[in-house]
Amino acid sequence: MNLMFGNSISMSSKSLEFLWAKQVTISHNLSNVDTPGYKSKYVTFEDEYQKRLKLARASGSNASKTRSVIENSAYTVNESESSARLDDNNVNADAEEVEMARAQLQYQYVLQAINSDISRFRSVIRGQ
Numbered sequence: 001m002n003l004m005f006g007n008s009i010s011m012s013s014k015s016l017e018f019l020w021a022k023q024v025t026i027s028h029n030l031s032n033v034d035t036p037g038y039k040s041k042y043v044t045f046e047d048e049y050q051k052r053l054k055l056a057r058a059s060g061s062n063a064s065k066t067r068s069v070i071e072n073s074a075y076t077v078n079e080s081e082s083s084a085r086l087d088d089n090n091v092n093a094d095a096e097e098v099e100m101a102r103a104q105l106q107y108q109y110v111l112q113a114i115n116s117d118i119s120r121f122r123s124v125i126r127g128q
Helices: 008-031 046-058 063-072 093-126
Strands: 041-044 076-079
Touching: 008 041, 008 093, 041 046
Parallel strands: none
Antiparallel strands: 041 076
16 A cells, blocks of 8 residues: 555554544643643654654665654653642643644544545546
């Protein structure tokens, strides 16, 4: 399948994984908004992916090595260190809800992009 779509399906799959993990992490943050001492968590993917991609490009990689970079890149969950409340909890519910909405919209967009790619491919197969 990757030969037909290039790296777009692999990258979209990794994006969906990242966005799902981001939504789960935000849900945990929101459910612990009143838990004393809870530190909010956030998910990162782009930094690690960019580092690996730059290394692959610097080594003169071909498409298969780039695909390997995409498939082997992973998201990480980090804990925020700062705290602005007396109970040592640093979850900002408003900011978390905005990030949740953003992650949900991004997830829907990626799904639509995948569906569009597959629909175009299906049209080509049918000869339409």
